[in-house]
Amino acid sequence: MKTRRWILFIVVSFSTLNSEVFNGYTLYTPMGNNPVTYLIDNNNAMIRSWPLPASVASISYLLPDSSLLVPLRAPTNSWNPQGPMGGRLVRFDWDGNIRWDFTYTDSDYIPHHDIEPLPNGNVLVICFDRKTQEEAIAAGRSNINGEMWPDKIVEIEPTTPNGGVVVWEWNMWDHLIQDQNPSADNYGVIADHPELLDINLGNVGGGGPGGGSSGDWNHVNCVSYNADRDEIVISSRHMNEFYVIDHSTTTEEAAGHTGGNSGKGGDFLYRWGNPQNYDRGNAQSQQLTAQHGVNWINPGFPGAGNFILYNNGGNNSNTSYVYEIVPPLDENGDYIINDNQPFGPSAPVWSHSGGFYSPMQSGAFRLPNGNTIVTAAQFGYVFEVEMDGTVVWEYNQPQGSMIARAQKFAMPFNGDPGPAFMLGDANYDNELNIYDITFIVDVSLGINEANPPSDYNQDGSVNFSDISSLINFIMFN
Numbered sequence: 001m002k003t004r005r006w007i008l009f010i011v012v013s014f015s016t017l018n019s020e021v022f023n024g025y026t027l028y029t030p031m032g033n034n035p036v037t038y039l040i041d042n043n044n045a046m047i048r049s050w051p052l053p054a055s056v057a058s059i060s061y062l063l064p065d066s067s068l069l070v071p072l073r074a075p076t077n078s079w080n081p082q083g084p085m086g087g088r089l090v091r092f093d094w095d096g097n098i099r100w101d102f103t104y105t106d107s108d109y110i111p112h113h114d115i116e117p118l119p120n121g122n123v124l125v126i127c128f129d130r131k132t133q134e135e136a137i138a139a140g141r142s143n144i145n146g147e148m149w150p151d152k153i154v155e156i157e158p159t160t161p162n163g164g165v166v167v168w169e170w171n172m173w174d175h176l177i178q179d180q181n182p183s184a185d186n187y188g189v190i191a192d193h194p195e196l197l198d199i200n201l202g203n204v205g206g207g208g209p210g211g212g213s214s215g216d217w218n219h220v221n222c223v224s225y226n227a228d229r230d231e232i233v234i235s236s237r238h239m240n241e242f243y244v245i246d247h248s249t250t251t252e253e254a255a256g257h258t259g260g261n262s263g264k265g266g267d268f269l270y271r272w273g274n275p276q277n278y279d280r281g282n283a284q285s286q287q288l289t290a291q292h293g294v295n296w297i298n299p300g301f302p303g304a305g306n307f308i309l310y311n312n313g314g315n316n317s318n319t320s321y322v323y324e325i326v327p328p329l330d331e332n333g334d335y336i337i338n339d340n341q342p343f344g345p346s347a348p349v350w351s352h353s354g355g356f357y358s359p360m361q362s363g364a365f366r367l368p369n370g371n372t373i374v375t376a377a378q379f380g381y382v383f384e385v386e387m388d389g390t391v392v393w394e395y396n397q398p399q400g401s402m403i404a405r406a407q408k409f410a411m412p413f414n415g416d417p418g419p420a421f422m423l424g425d426a427n428y429d430n431e432l433n434i435y436d437i438t439f440i441v442d443v444s445l446g447i448n449e450a451n452p453p454s455d456y457n458q459d460g461s462v463n464f465s466d467i468s469s470l471i472n473f474i475m476f477n
Contacts, residue, residue, distance in 0.1 A: 021384060021392040022367040024461070026408045028375070028382060029060045029070070030401035031084075037068060044395055050092050057086035058114045059363075059405045064455050066094040069123065071115045078107040079128075080214060084221075084361075084404070086111035089123060089156070089164070102164040104156060113221045116232075122157045122167065124223050124232065129171060130215065140178030140186055141199050147215035148204050153223060153232060153245075170232075170245060170254040170266050172197065172218060191279035194337060195257075195267035201277055202238050222363070224295035227457070229333070230261060231269065235294040235309065240286060241273030242294045242309070244327075244335070262334075270327060270335040272307075275342030285342065287323075289314050292377075293363025293405050297324070299457060300465025302370035302387075306349065310362040310374065320357045322364045322374055322385075323348040352385055363405030368463045373408040382406040410450070410461040424456045424470045432474055440467050 025047055029037040035052040037060040050060075050068050057071040074087030087105035092098055104111060109127045116124040128149040131139075136148040155168035177188050177196040190198050197218075204217050222235040222242075230248040246260040246269060253259030254266035262269055273288030275281030294309040303324055311321040328336040328344040337343050352372070361377030367384070371392065375382050380397025397403055424432050426439040436453075443450045443462045456466040 020369070022369050022371050022373075022408060024367070024408045024410045026373070026382065026395065026406050027060060027062050028395075028397075028403045028406035029056050030380060030397055030399065030403055031056055032399075032401045037070065040395070042393055048094070050096050053090070053098075054088060056404075057084045057112065058361075059407070061115070061117050062407070062409075063091075063117055064452055067099060068092045068094075069115070069117050071111065071113075071125075074103050074105050074110075076105055076110060079105070079110045084113050086113070086115075086125075089115065089125070091158075099161065100158050100164075101162055102156070102158065104154075104164065104166075109152070114223050116223045116225050118155070118225055119227055122155050124225060125154050125156055126220050126223050126234070127152050127154060128216070129173065131173065136199075136204075138184070139173070139176060139199055140181045140184040141204075142178075142180045143200070144204060146204070148217055149215035151218045151220040151234070151236075153234065168247070168254070169251045170249075172220075174255045175257075175267055191340070194271065194278040194280065194343065195264065195269075196278075197239075197268070198277060221292050221361070222294055226296045228299060233294050233296065233307065235291055237290050237292065237312075239274060239277055240288045240290065241271050241277060242288075242291070242307070243268045244270040270343055272325060272327075272343055278342075280340065280342040287311075287347070289317070290359065291323075292361055293365075293375075295363075295365065297366040298368075298465060300463050300468060301366050301368055303350070303366055304465075308364050308366055308372065310358075310364050312359055312362060313357065314359075318357050319353055320362065320376065321351050321353040322372060324350040324366075350387065352389055354389070355391075356381060356383070361402065361404045365405075365407055367408060368410075368461055373406060375403055375406045377402050377404055384408065423453055424466075424473065426451060426454045432470070434474075437467060437470055437474070440470065 025039050027039050035056045037050040039048040040046050054072040060070045069091045071086040072088040087110050089102045091100040108130050111125045111127050113126050129152045131148045133144055136144045150172040152171040154166045156164045157167045158164050175196050176186050176199040177193050178199045179190055205214050219237040220234050221237050224233050231244050232247050233244050235242040246262040249260035256265040257267050259265045274286045288311050290312040292310050297303040297306050307325040311323050313320050326349045330336050356376040358376040358378040362375050364372050364374045366372050371384050371386055373384050380401050380403045383391050383394035385391050424436055426436045440454050443454050450462045454462045456470045
């Protein structure tokens with residue numbers, strides 16, 4: 001009973017968080033020549049910078065050990081180098097020394113746009129997967145004149161300073177349906193299969209990575225991971241919707257329709273933004289247009305478990321929005337969809353607009369105090385906004401260079417990774433107990449200085465979520 005009362009005290013204490021500017025550091029990387037990643041404080045003073053050896057493909061990530069992971073462009077003769085093409089993953093330590101430099105591309109695939117560091121040290125990477133016109137026709141595509149580049153997600157495990165191996169893979173190509181070619185294996189009624197993607201949706205090619213004469217089809221531009229659910233969410237600009245898939249599968253299961261925690265293999269568990277894509281809506285049902293940066297709100301943050309994203313709007317709209325979406329879940333945590341109906345919700349639970357617009361890239365992240373940091377990419381404009389729409393902090397990139405997305409977080413250990421540790425062992429005594437919880441509470445209150453094991457859930461900040469997760473682990477293990 002005493003333990004429960006003590007836990008209740010923690011919960012009540014953290015409910016007093018106010019909604020002023022979040023006291024953290026902002027990480028961003030302007031795109032263009034002579035790329036550099038910067039870390040700045042709320043006064044726009046530079047804390048640290050990392051010069052990069054090649055053009056950046058998207059967003060840089062500051063990891064819990066103070067290292068920086070960046071997706072860079074790799075030299076290639078097989079792909080048009082325009083747009084946010086990648087292919088090279090580089091991890092720097094706090095002092096700017098390269099600790100991992102791995103190239104992953106060939107004539108059949110190339111990374112582009114976003115990556116996602118995982119808690120186990122691996123990295124999720126978005127890739128184009130080249131298909132010939134003949135392969136597309138055989139899969140049921142009815143209007144094609146050239147290559148088709150569906151997307152795939154690979155998980156790469158670093159093995160040596162210049163090496164890595166793919167340990168998991170998911171391919172959009174394995175989860176298609178069409179209603180035009182009855183002789184193809186994936187022929188079916190599209191409205192009966194919201195877990196699959198209609199191969200005849202949209203145009204192939206157009207703008208974006210690879211230039212105007214590419215096979216870019218889905219144009220997946222973001223990947224994010226939910227460790228609690230072991231799920232991945234990806235955003236498709238061209239389809240105007242995002243998709244959730246199961247990461248607990250094996251690669252073999254991910255290529256099929258059974259297996260994993262969901263029992264659905266690699267099929268979509270949830271999709272949102274444009275239900276006319278699966279014949280359960282019309283143009284008026286479309287919620288998203290060219291969106292970017294979808295991610296789950298972290299545990300312990302206001303809105304935890306919801307999705308947040310930047311809805312760019314069309315090229316002629318001049319208006320962008322930030323949306324927060326509450327996923328429809330049943331008591332078992334499964335996504336709800338009713339017969340003949342689209343996935344809910346019918347509208348975002350929160351949105352913000354006014355004074356910002358970008359037709360490309362961009363993103364939004366919820367902060368621990370309930371504010372949201374937003375990046376309007378094209379103009380290098382980053383701002384922090386309260387739930388009522390009040391902008392409490394802003395930054396304009398001096399050169400006006402594009403910033404794909406900025407992140408903001410408390411810098412918990414000032415670049416000093418400290419001794420070897422296990423997560424949660426904040427006092428380094430090789431045990432997880434009440435003393436670690438007390439230490440982390442004091443960190444969250446500003447009494448103790450944070451260290452790497454304090455960030456138990458590996459989200460880049462030390463807060464109630466770390467305390468709650470550690471308490472649950474200690475009580476039930």
